[in-house]
Amino acid sequence: MAWSTRELAELAGTTLKTVRYYHRIGLLDEPERGANGYKRYRLSHLIRLLRIRRLVDLGVPLSDIEAMDESDGNAERTLRALDAELKVSIERQERMRKELALILERRSLVDLPPGFDGDVADLSEVERSMLMVFSRVLDAETMDAVRELHAAPRHPAQAELDKLPADADEATRQRVAEALAPVARDQIEAQPSLTDARTRVALSEPTVLSGLVELYNPAQLDVLRRLNTLIEKKEKGP
Structure with a gap:
């Protein structure tokens, strides 16, 4: 029994275009032609086409x-490599499903980098944005430290900084900076990687500096400068 190209394609569950493409790239041999000049496909062509479609x-x-056809060794290597890729893909999809489940429970997590799964509803929009920026410049170890710090309840001084108006007076700025200083020192003590040389370099990148300038108002930036001065002064001692 012989089939036309169209009949072969229908039997294999594919298209004329696909069959012709397989001919063009050498995966499917051209059949003999009948007296009328039309291709006449045999069972061997159907089986070959079905095998290609299966793979x-x-x-x-x-x-x-084509390499798989050359030897069993090639076929096994190709299939094992594919299996390894699928394993990685499945693991990634499982992680994505877990993250999606968390986001469905707490929509606020969609505005944060991966790994933030605690109660972060009290984080300001500015802090959420900066955390997204940090995730692009800090290494995995330092981001783990950042996540651990944000798992703890926020200090009232942090919330006050979030709400500080741009026209806050000098005394208010200094008071907020002094209230934040012991909080920052405790964080540094708990997570020393936050102040190592590598992290300092990362935090001085233009992306981070631009984020600070665009997201914080002048009074908040002034508080952060004062806070940095207080921390450095404490580190140097009397």
């Missing part, structure tokens, strides 16, 4: 199928 459905790239 494609499994995710094997067309470029690897």
Whole structure:
């Protein structure tokens, strides 16, 4: 029994275009032609086409199928590599599903980097934005430290900084900075990686500095400068 190209494509559950493409790239041999000049496909062509479609459905790239035909060793290596890729993909999708489940419970987490799964509803929009910026410049270890710090309840002074108006007077700025100083020192003591040389370099990158300038108002920036001075003064001692 022989089939036309269209009949072969229908039997294999594919298209004329696909069959012709497989011919063009050498994956499917051209059949003999009948007296009328039309192609006459045999069972061997159907089986070959079904095998190609089976491998494609499994995710094997067309470029690897020819090599698989050359030896069992090539076939095994290709399939094992594909299995490893699928394993990584499945693990990634499982992580994504877990994150989506958390976000469905607490929509606020969509505005934070991956890994923030605690109660962060009290974080200001500015702090959320800065955390997203930090996630692009800090290494994984330092971001872990940042996440640990944000798992603890926020100090009232941090909330006051969030709400500080741009025209806050000198005394208020100094008071807020002094209230934040012991909080910052405790954080540094708990997570020393926050002040190591590598982190200092990362936090001085233009992306971070631009974020601070654009997200914080002048009074808040002044408080952060005063806070930094207080911390450095304490580190140097009397």
